[in-house]
Amino acid sequence: MTHSLERLQKVIAQSGVTSRRKAEKLIVDGKVKVNDKTVTELGSKVSLHDNIDVNGVRLEKEEPVYYILYKPRGVISSVQDDKDRKVVTDYLGEIPERIYPIGRLDYDTSGILLLTNDGEFANLLMHPRYGIDKVYVAKIKGIPDKRELNTLRKGVRSEGDLLKIIRYKILETDRQKNSMILEMTLHEGKNKHIRRMMDVLGYPVSKLKRERYGLLTLKGMQPGDYRRLTPHEVKKMRLSARDEIVD
Structure with a gap:
């Protein structure tokens, strides 16, 4: 989210709660409130200062962030593990945002893993019809x-x-x-x-x-290294999807 107005369904998707398509259904079904008023009109716009509730739960306001991790072998592609094994977020230090992996890599597989708190971006990259x-x-x-x-x-x-x-x-x-x-x-x-x-x-x-x-590689990275994606990389990843969502 930025300080400008954004479509309500986009803000919900970026929060990581659900995909944009499901966010639209929640709006139409009357499950979304903005500043304690139910909003059912798609395309309604909100700002960073608006309070948004989805199914009675207040959205936490976080700026979207995007990271690339060189996942080592022997690490779980999750934010927690009930067997107390190492998980991917253990490598990302003290990041204030609640991020999660886009898709997964198997325990014994290494390589590129993307993490974000932007649900819409994650859905765009994971779905096979977008051709990444x-x-x-x-x-x-x-x-x-x-x-x-x-x-x-x-x-x-x-x-x-x-x-x-x-x-x-x-x-x-x-x-x-x-x-x-x-x-x-x-x-x-x-x-x-x-x-x-x-x-x-x-x-x-x-x-x-x-x-x-997509266009992202492991150039200059070693297992366990991570970095933030640049705004240019995020934009290019969106544009590389076949069915790019346009606002």
Whole structure:
């Protein structure tokens, strides 16, 4: 939020409470109050000084923030863990805003993870229909042929899910060690997507890293490093989505 007027549904989404689409439904259903008055008209605008209640709960007023973390292996993509394991927010120091990860990386997967308190931005990047590239590099056991690799673009079934990639590139083949390093691009990532996919083909993943998220890379970063995204990067990430929401 800024000090200028913003659409009510956008402010609700940016608070992290819900997506913009669900925020619109809450408004229409009479579940939203501004300064103790129920607002049901979409497009209503509010300022930073207005008090907003959603389902009887007051929104906390936070400026939207955006971070990139080089997540190490052996870390949970969450803000807390009931088994007392290390979580991604442990690496971000004393940040006053309540941020949360955009999507997730598996416990044993390293690489780019984005964190924010902007629910609308998170929804924009996570939804597969927006077409944001997520690029992974995987070291696998065994050497599949091109026919098998092409199967990944068509998709394979695992536990009722259709798992597929957009494209792949062979980075290295080591016949002596019977291994291959593959670059794979996804738009949608289900739980353990790449690992499950390669298990179906019989080529288990021994190491996995997310190298790129849209235009963002890990350049100059080491595992555990984090930084704030620049306003230019945030804008470019929004524009790179196919169905950019325009105010």
